[in-house]
Amino acid sequence: xxxxxxxxxxxxxxxxxxxxxxxxxxxxxxxxxxxxxxxxxxxxxxxxxxxxxxxxxxxxxxxxxxxxxxxxxxxxxxxxxxxxxxxxxxxxxxxxxxxxxxxxxxxxxxxxxxxxxxxxxxxxxxxxxxxxxxxxxxxxxxxxxxxxxxxxxxxxxxxxxxxxxxxxxxxxxxxxxxxxxxxxxxxxxxxxxxxxxxxxxxxxxxxxxxxxxxxxxxxxxxxxxxxxxxxxxxxxxxxxxxxxxxxxxxxxxxxxxxxxxxxxxxxxxxxxxxxxxxxxxxxxxxxxxxxxxxxxxxxxxxxxxxxxx
Amino acid sequence: xxxxxxxxxxxxxxxxxxxxxxxxxxxxxxxxxxxxxxxxxxxxxxxxxxxxxxxxxxxxxxxxxxxxxxxxxxxxxxxxxxxxxxxxxxxxxxxxxxxxxxxxxxxxxxxxxx
Numbered sequence: 001x002x003x004x005x006x007x008x009x010x011x012x013x014x015x016x017x018x019x020x021x022x023x024x025x026x027x028x029x030x031x032x033x034x035x036x037x038x039x040x041x042x043x044x045x046x047x048x049x050x051x052x053x054x055x056x057x058x059x060x061x062x063x064x065x066x067x068x069x070x071x072x073x074x075x076x077x078x079x080x081x082x083x084x085x086x087x088x089x090x091x092x093x094x095x096x097x098x099x100x101x102x103x104x105x106x107x108x109x110x111x112x113x114x115x116x117x118x119x120x121x122x123x124x125x126x127x128x129x130x131x132x133x134x135x136x137x138x139x140x141x142x143x144x145x146x147x148x149x150x151x152x153x154x155x156x157x158x159x160x161x162x163x164x165x166x167x168x169x170x171x172x173x174x175x176x177x178x179x180x181x182x183x184x185x186x187x188x189x190x191x192x193x194x195x196x197x198x199x200x201x202x203x204x205x206x207x208x209x210x211x212x213x214x215x216x217x218x219x220x221x222x223x224x225x226x227x228x229x230x231x232x233x234x235x236x237x238x239x240x241x242x243x244x245x246x247x248x249x250x251x252x253x254x255x256x257x258x259x260x261x262x263x264x265x266x267x268x269x270x271x272x273x274x275x276x277x278x279x280x281x282x283x284x285x286x287x288x289x290x291x292x293x294x295x296x297x298x299x300x301x302x303x304x305x306x307x308x309x
Numbered sequence: 310x311x312x313x314x315x316x317x318x319x320x321x322x323x324x325x326x327x328x329x330x331x332x333x334x335x336x337x338x339x340x341x342x343x344x345x346x347x348x349x350x351x352x353x354x355x356x357x358x359x360x361x362x363x364x365x366x367x368x369x370x371x372x373x374x375x376x377x378x379x380x381x382x383x384x385x386x387x388x389x390x391x392x393x394x395x396x397x398x399x400x401x402x403x404x405x406x407x408x409x410x411x412x413x414x415x416x417x418x419x420x421x422x423x
Contacts, residue, residue: 038350041327045343062312068423079355081410130388130406139342140406143387213385234387 002119005075006032008301009096012244013080014041015287016267016277017112018067018299019294024110027302032104033071034096037081038227040064041114042241042278043287047138052287063287064212066113089273093307108272110299111252111260112294115278115285118153120237124208131216132234137161140236148231150175150217152205158238159187163300165236166196173198173230174290175205177222208235243279255281268299272308274301311368313349318367324376328395331363333421337342337415338367338377338391344407348390352409356419362421394420 007023010017013035024031046060086097094109134140139196149169153163154176162172183189206220217232246256251267253261259281266274276293318324339391352364383391386408401420
């Protein structure tokens, strides 16, 4: 067999992709995982995982390492930090071009490209990342001892992290676009009873300004459109996630949120193309649900290949 | 304790020896947090591709990490990890917070061209 010919190619090396790789490799299907980022996906961005069944408490990084090792043990080939430059997903033989030069082909493809933290995409956001703007309270909270900070967002992450940041900051202002929070009532209640936490509702950040470090957040009141400058030492952004599916546009069917639509077998609209994990249309996004999706997609891919032979 | 496959610098003497004995050094000083881990992973991936660069890490919370924490080039940094690039013992570049593989390779290609 051609060394670039596989039974299954998995695009993405997070929890869903690694799980699919474990299952297809163990089923003796020649499997390749192609991963554009870091193996482990969003798992490695999770400081501590305490709700993954069978494991009392583990760092996301460690869990990802174990899954990667398991997949490799069963014979799965993993290529990470590559760039996928072209995809042909229709037809019996699927082809993936990597780094504009190498083609890999397979009978079946599983899309497990995951998701990423949503950015505000406003002027100054990139410029001040690491010098005032952060996406991780656990990592960077202690740089803001006795400082005044903003937390952007209204979900569970935003409110819980705002409370945890009051260990360091003298004042935390939550800026949220709606007049109510999406977080669980218990998280809202805890934030509201914390004296260090203040709220600016129906507002968003229009821009960040400063010199070497962040100095000002420009806050826009959404109903009136009025903008005001707020002097600030730091901003933590927790406004949800977006699926990494831009490169699949026009190739597989997606919904308006760019999530891939699958059936209960994780089959997409294309024969032999399956999808799993945070990139698909579903309600709950957890390591455990990604693992379940990856398992189903792998078993479905194996069945599809068996039927073709 | 950093749980990476990179060599860990634990003392000031080890740090000095590393930047003295290697022409090109990339030091990632951080914790096992979500912004740091992807940088360590990228460095591990790049070791084979950049054999002329020494890739090392350092725990941000150990006392000897002051050699990175207190660098003038890191003044104003408020996001982990602090990643510092040394050429012939001198700092040529320093970055704060998460850096993508592309951002890292761009710096390596620019500062440590073969």
